[in-house]
Amino acid sequence: MNAEAKGVGLRGILKYIKLNHEPGISSLLSRLADPEKKIFESPILTSKWYPYSAFAGLLKIMDEEMGGGDLRLCRKYGESAGSLDLSSIFKIFLKVGSPQFIIKRSDWFWKQYYRPGGMEVPETSDTMVRIRIKDFPMVKQHCMVMEGWMEKSLLMSGAKNPRMKEVQCRNEGAPFCEYIGEWDK
Protein backbone atom coordinates (compact mmCIF):
# COMPACT_ATOMS: atom_id res chain seq x y z
CA MET A 1 0.00 0.00 0.00
CA ASN A 2 1.34 3.41 -0.92
CA ALA A 3 1.74 5.84 1.94
CA GLU A 4 -0.90 8.56 1.96
CA ALA A 5 -1.84 11.64 3.95
CA LYS A 6 -5.32 13.11 4.30
CA GLY A 7 -5.99 16.51 2.71
CA VAL A 8 -6.70 18.03 6.10
CA GLY A 9 -2.99 17.62 6.95
CA LEU A 10 -1.86 19.22 3.69
CA ARG A 11 -4.24 22.11 4.23
CA GLY A 12 -2.85 22.62 7.72
CA ILE A 13 0.67 23.10 6.36
CA LEU A 14 -0.53 25.40 3.57
CA LYS A 15 -2.36 27.55 6.09
CA TYR A 16 0.69 27.77 8.34
CA ILE A 17 2.84 28.86 5.40
CA LYS A 18 0.32 31.49 4.36
CA LEU A 19 0.21 32.93 7.86
CA ASN A 20 3.92 32.83 8.58
CA HIS A 21 5.78 33.26 5.31
CA GLU A 22 5.82 36.78 3.99
CA PRO A 23 7.12 36.04 0.47
CA GLY A 24 3.98 33.97 0.01
CA ILE A 25 3.16 30.43 -0.87
CA SER A 26 3.71 30.34 -4.62
CA SER A 27 7.51 30.75 -4.52
CA LEU A 28 7.62 27.97 -1.97
CA LEU A 29 5.39 25.61 -3.98
CA SER A 30 7.45 26.25 -7.09
CA ARG A 31 10.36 24.46 -5.45
CA LEU A 32 8.47 21.16 -5.22
CA ALA A 33 9.23 18.33 -7.62
CA ASP A 34 6.86 18.21 -10.60
CA PRO A 35 4.50 15.39 -9.49
CA GLU A 36 3.98 17.11 -6.12
CA LYS A 37 3.71 20.57 -7.66
CA LYS A 38 0.88 19.28 -9.82
CA ILE A 39 -1.09 18.14 -6.77
CA PHE A 40 -1.13 21.65 -5.36
CA GLU A 41 -2.38 23.13 -8.61
CA SER A 42 -5.88 21.92 -7.68
CA PRO A 43 -7.71 22.75 -4.46
CA ILE A 44 -6.78 20.36 -1.67
CA LEU A 45 -9.84 18.61 -0.28
CA THR A 46 -9.97 17.98 3.45
CA SER A 47 -11.17 14.40 3.38
CA LYS A 48 -9.35 13.16 0.28
CA TRP A 49 -6.24 10.98 0.48
CA TYR A 50 -3.08 12.28 -1.25
CA PRO A 51 0.31 10.70 -1.92
CA TYR A 52 2.51 11.01 1.17
CA SER A 53 5.22 12.50 -1.05
CA ALA A 54 3.10 15.67 -1.33
CA PHE A 55 2.90 16.02 2.45
CA ALA A 56 6.57 15.15 2.98
CA GLY A 57 7.76 17.37 0.11
CA LEU A 58 5.83 20.36 1.38
CA LEU A 59 7.19 19.92 4.91
CA LYS A 60 10.76 19.67 3.66
CA ILE A 61 10.52 22.82 1.59
CA MET A 62 8.75 24.69 4.37
CA ASP A 63 11.56 23.72 6.74
CA GLU A 64 14.22 24.85 4.29
CA GLU A 65 12.60 28.09 3.17
CA MET A 66 11.16 29.26 6.47
CA GLY A 67 13.43 27.60 9.02
CA GLY A 68 16.84 27.11 7.44
CA GLY A 69 16.42 23.34 7.19
CA ASP A 70 17.38 22.43 10.79
CA LEU A 71 14.00 20.77 11.59
CA ARG A 72 13.20 23.15 14.42
CA LEU A 73 10.44 24.76 12.40
CA CYS A 74 8.86 21.33 11.88
CA ARG A 75 8.63 20.80 15.61
CA LYS A 76 7.18 24.26 16.02
CA TYR A 77 4.69 23.58 13.26
CA GLY A 78 3.68 20.36 15.04
CA GLU A 79 2.95 22.27 18.24
CA SER A 80 0.85 24.75 16.36
CA ALA A 81 -1.04 22.04 14.47
CA GLY A 82 -1.60 20.06 17.67
CA SER A 83 -3.07 23.09 19.31
CA LEU A 84 -5.40 23.81 16.41
CA ASP A 85 -6.47 20.21 15.82
CA LEU A 86 -7.20 19.51 19.43
CA SER A 87 -9.00 22.73 20.14
CA SER A 88 -11.27 22.54 17.11
CA ILE A 89 -11.90 19.11 15.60
CA PHE A 90 -11.37 17.14 18.77
CA LYS A 91 -12.93 19.53 21.26
CA ILE A 92 -15.52 17.00 22.22
CA PHE A 93 -12.88 14.59 23.50
CA LEU A 94 -11.06 17.13 25.58
CA LYS A 95 -14.11 17.94 27.62
CA VAL A 96 -13.57 14.62 29.31
CA GLY A 97 -9.89 14.77 28.63
CA SER A 98 -6.91 13.47 30.51
CA PRO A 99 -3.53 12.41 29.16
CA GLN A 100 -4.62 8.77 29.38
CA PHE A 101 -7.84 9.47 27.54
CA ILE A 102 -5.94 10.82 24.58
CA ILE A 103 -3.09 8.28 24.76
CA LYS A 104 -5.61 5.44 24.48
CA ARG A 105 -6.92 6.97 21.28
CA SER A 106 -3.56 7.70 19.64
CA ASP A 107 -3.96 4.99 17.00
CA TRP A 108 -7.36 6.40 16.10
CA PHE A 109 -5.78 9.86 15.71
CA TRP A 110 -3.07 8.48 13.45
CA LYS A 111 -5.63 6.86 11.18
CA GLN A 112 -7.47 10.16 10.72
CA TYR A 113 -4.39 11.59 9.02
CA TYR A 114 -2.20 8.86 7.53
CA ARG A 115 -2.28 5.38 6.07
CA PRO A 116 -1.03 2.71 6.39
CA GLY A 117 0.66 2.37 9.78
CA GLY A 118 -0.46 3.08 13.28
CA MET A 119 0.46 4.10 16.78
CA GLU A 120 1.11 1.72 19.60
CA VAL A 121 1.61 2.36 23.30
CA PRO A 122 3.80 -0.36 24.84
CA GLU A 123 4.15 1.45 28.18
CA THR A 124 2.41 4.23 30.08
CA SER A 125 1.88 5.47 33.63
CA ASP A 126 0.37 8.56 35.21
CA THR A 127 3.46 10.59 34.32
CA MET A 128 4.89 8.97 31.18
CA VAL A 129 4.12 7.35 27.86
CA ARG A 130 6.19 5.35 25.42
CA ILE A 131 4.66 5.53 21.99
CA ARG A 132 5.59 4.00 18.64
CA ILE A 133 4.70 4.88 15.09
CA LYS A 134 4.88 1.72 13.01
CA ASP A 135 4.74 0.59 9.40
CA PHE A 136 4.89 4.02 7.84
CA PRO A 137 7.78 5.61 5.89
CA MET A 138 7.85 8.82 7.90
CA VAL A 139 10.44 11.42 6.84
CA LYS A 140 12.53 13.06 9.58
CA GLN A 141 10.73 16.38 9.17
CA HIS A 142 7.49 14.57 9.95
CA CYS A 143 9.04 12.81 12.98
CA MET A 144 9.66 16.26 14.42
CA VAL A 145 6.14 17.43 13.59
CA MET A 146 4.82 14.44 15.54
CA GLU A 147 7.08 15.25 18.49
CA GLY A 148 5.63 18.75 18.72
CA TRP A 149 2.08 17.58 18.00
CA MET A 150 2.12 14.94 20.74
CA GLU A 151 3.73 17.27 23.29
CA LYS A 152 1.05 19.85 22.66
CA SER A 153 -1.75 17.32 22.82
CA LEU A 154 -0.48 16.12 26.20
CA LEU A 155 -0.48 19.70 27.43
CA MET A 156 -3.97 20.29 26.14
CA SER A 157 -5.31 17.16 27.76
CA GLY A 158 -4.11 18.30 31.16
CA ALA A 159 -0.50 17.04 31.47
CA LYS A 160 1.69 19.49 33.41
CA ASN A 161 4.90 20.64 31.73
CA PRO A 162 5.00 17.79 29.16
CA ARG A 163 8.24 16.87 27.39
CA MET A 164 8.07 14.66 24.28
CA LYS A 165 11.20 13.28 22.66
CA GLU A 166 11.85 10.88 19.80
CA VAL A 167 14.28 8.27 21.14
CA GLN A 168 14.45 5.83 18.21
CA CYS A 169 13.91 6.63 14.55
CA ARG A 170 13.20 4.59 11.47
CA ASN A 171 15.31 7.09 9.50
CA GLU A 172 18.28 6.02 11.64
CA GLY A 173 17.74 2.29 11.17
CA ALA A 174 15.31 1.51 14.02
CA PRO A 175 12.31 -0.72 13.17
CA PHE A 176 9.90 2.10 14.12
CA CYS A 177 9.93 5.63 15.48
CA GLU A 178 9.61 5.65 19.23
CA TYR A 179 8.87 8.59 21.49
CA ILE A 180 8.93 9.04 25.23
CA GLY A 181 6.69 11.63 26.80
CA GLU A 182 7.00 12.66 30.43
CA TRP A 183 5.11 15.19 32.50
CA ASP A 184 4.85 16.37 36.09
CA LYS A 185 2.32 15.04 38.51
Ligand SMILES: [Zn+2]
Ligand atom coordinates in the same frame (compact mmCIF):
# COMPACT_ATOMS: atom_id res chain seq x y z
ZN1 LIG B 1 11.49 9.07 13.25
